[in-house]
Amino acid sequence: MSAPVIVPGVTGRRPSSLRPTSERARRRRPAGMRHRRRSVPLTILMGVAVVYTLLPLVWLLINATKTQADLFSTFGLWFGGEFALFDNIGRVLAYGDGIFGRWLLNTLLYVVVGAGGATLLATLGGYAIAKFRFRGRSAAIAVVLGAVAIPGTALAVPTFLMFARIGITDTPLAVILPSLISPFGLYLMWVFASESIPDELIEAARVDGASELRIFASVCMPLLGPGIVTVLLFTTVATWNNYFLPLIMLRNPDWYPLTIGLNSWNNQATTAGGDAIFDLVITGSLLAIIPLIALFLLLQRFWQSGLAAGSVKE
Amino acid sequence: MTSTTRARRAGAPRLAGLGFLAPFAIVFALVFLAPIAYALFLSLFADRLVGGVQFVGLENFGSILSDPRFWSGVGNVALFLLVQVPIMLFLSLLVALAIDSGRVHGAAFVRLSIFLPYAVPAVVATLMWGFMYGDRFGLVRGFNELLGTSVSSPLAPDTVLAAIGNIVTWQFVGYNMLIFFAALRTVPASLYEAAEIDGAGELRVVTAIKLPAIRGALVIATIFSIIGSFQLFNEPSILRNLAPNAITSYFTPNLWAYELSFSGQQQGLAAAVAILMGILTAVIAYLVQLRGMRREQR
């Protein structure tokens, strides 16, 4: 459904950096609030929410330990007769001459180049919109935000035909190029740059005679750090989960990302002589989400502070 | 000398601004604007199996607008929008406020757990829920056996929209929660201190301070949820393999556009659906934003 957007309390009006610094410097969590009495009913309520969100993941974990026969015959939320997790993992990695590993590498390629590039473009663009006044600026903003409303799935065919004309369908470029654009990333960096880079800082650097590129690279970039990490994480999720575009653009399984590969495994039983491998689909799904979850856990300090955009500035 | 320098100074940032925006703008034009323009062009033609390509003007738009299947799809996403989006955003807000209140045990764990589904690809999420929804071999049967109930699979025509809503809610409740939570964290402490001094109750703090403070985040989350609802595709498209009768080929406008262009090879009609939905989405998103801003000014 919706794609990444992170908004520190801003809409419509220009992101404001005019709030009194004194007020902003004194952020939340004063001593008195940190030690508030824990509420049991509220905790139980949250517990229910946690069960709801974790239940399917637990289901996935449990069923990844089952053989296909147990999958069909045993209760979904408890283990089957045989603990086959490692066997399943081994078979996922070996199936089809180890194509799962290839898909994983493809996904990494799309993420590193696609999400990395998207973050770079969004950072540069967001900085430009936040800190420069130039002709066509408002038009650019309106066009980017307006274009988001056009359903991407229905633009797939025109995009495909264009890409076919320049000869890049069925190549990694066909997946990477479109993922270089993250309107939400641009929006976030716009907001973030407005909030975290004081105009005076840039002015001062200009007076010192620094070039614009240098001002961006050495003065502004460090301040944008948490925002960049946040955008990077969200574009990473978007690329990692990318499904529709590669489905249209790629025909050769050698270039599939994990999502398309898993779906093709799921569909391959649907044909004469096809091999039904639902056990591998489930275990493969588990393997496909683990790296992303690990990344979130590892980097959570960064993206959480990036999200709380305003609070970074001292 | 001085005047030229000044002129260059004033001019430099303008050019530099364009320069910084240029990489994004160029790629954006290639992968967004050009296909949109191409779609506009395609929407004026019909490519027939017999007779080939013909210019048909606005005929495609006319036949889409007069097709009950289009309106049925629009009705479905509108219903989805009116029911699923409020529920999801309410849950997200509830969790964000609860965690922000500092009164929940293990708040960090709760926050992370609820956010995790966002990291699960829509394909995997839908395959997973699809397996679980089965009332013959899935989790639904398991529960029926365990509890002696006879709940049937939610993939029936009457409930399939709710089944999809559940998947979408599951995926995005944590994501929206985090947006709200981040916005809440930016509320200045001085406001709370003032409220405490005034002796305001918890509920009063929420309604008088917290909600107004994150109105912007609420408006934006709503707008993007609207866009997401109108573009609903992945979940119904994958679940269609399991529930082909409940999820028709025109279940959502986006699914229909896909079917038109890929099963029917009717690129012109598909492009017309995309453009109409784009306009509809933009108008509604704009209205929501206007309304959100007006409230803000009050």
Add this chain to the structure above:
Amino acid sequence: MKHHHRTALRAGAIAGASLIALAGCSAGGAEDPDAAAEAGGELTIWAWEPTLEAVVEAYEAENEGVDIELVNAGTGNDQYTALQNAIQAGSGVPDVAQIEYFAVPQFAIAESLADISDLGAADLDGTFAPGPWNAVSQGDAIVGMPMDSGPMAMFYNEAVFERLGVAVPTTWEEYVQAARDLRAADPSVSITNDTGDAGLATSLMWQSGAEPFAVDGTTVAVDLEGDAARYAEIWQPLIDEELFAPVTSWSDEWFAGMNDGTIASITTGAWMPANLETGAPDAAGDWRVAPMPQWEAGGAASAENGGSSLAVTADSEQAALAYDFLEYATTGDGVQIRLDAGAFPATTADLESQEFLDVEFEYFGGQQANQVFADSSANVVDGWSYLPYQVYANSIFNDTVGQAYVGDTTIVDGLAAWQEQIDAYGEEQGFTIE
């Protein structure tokens, strides 16, 4: 008699179209396939059929100069989508594509397939079973080579029928009664699953002798309200009494149901055994194969379900070489390789060979199931044809007829709605609708 006349008309109309297609690749058409194989070259093949991989390897070993890239570009409709996209874009079109019989007319009328009659296919009349051969013969043109076929049979779980004391049905009337008896004896058992499947429905029409789609060049006459609706006499009561397992074919629940015996039979094409072996391993030894239930007691009428051809695309610049591979895979040594891997043949020589007929299927408790399939193949009802836009028609089957399965309408009304939409689409696409 009637359909002979119609076929002749169709032949004339499509011959015109295929002349144009031929003109486009006359350079390749003039070449000799054997010489082309000798000269070598590169071929791209799009197919999802799993046994082809071994065929490609064997062919490459025999023809050292030939390098074949075999791409699984998706299963069924996914691949057609990709193929149509590539053809429309004019780039990335493979030399050879796997195309199911029901989809052949659609690609043929769009002139996307090369006429291979001059390359040698014209001499192959009689090599293949009539059903598949008719499917790839579009008028005077031959636009593909039959790779496998799907003469229908009833696969049933004998253990379940025995346990519940129900006789295996031989007519559709008995079939309905058996469905009731099975359910009465064990509420968890259904005679079969169905949620509305265009392929099955059209095959049932085919077996009943109906000819709902009359195609004559670019003139299409659709009649789903007459003879074609006859299958509803059997299917509607089964829906009304909720005797079908409401499980979609090819889903995990479907395999699970065949595995644990709650789905007691499947009436489908002869390619099914391999799927049963991998998808329902626990039920090995329980299943058997019987002829398709009949409309008249003592009859033997059958129909095709599924099955694919290999076709050379009109865009291919290697038509002669591509044809050489086709010949190898569908009439040469490739056939045995595929049979050994569990595929079902379309070649009469194999269908009639004693070796083939004597094969004992371990999964079916040693039954010589090929004898049932071969009989079925010989008794496929004549005169059937698909629409020149069957892929689209099938994609809206569940929007219309499928609604009968969820209680909103009846099959008969659903068929009327299907016809209406098929007509509307045909008209929109420039066909003359009668």
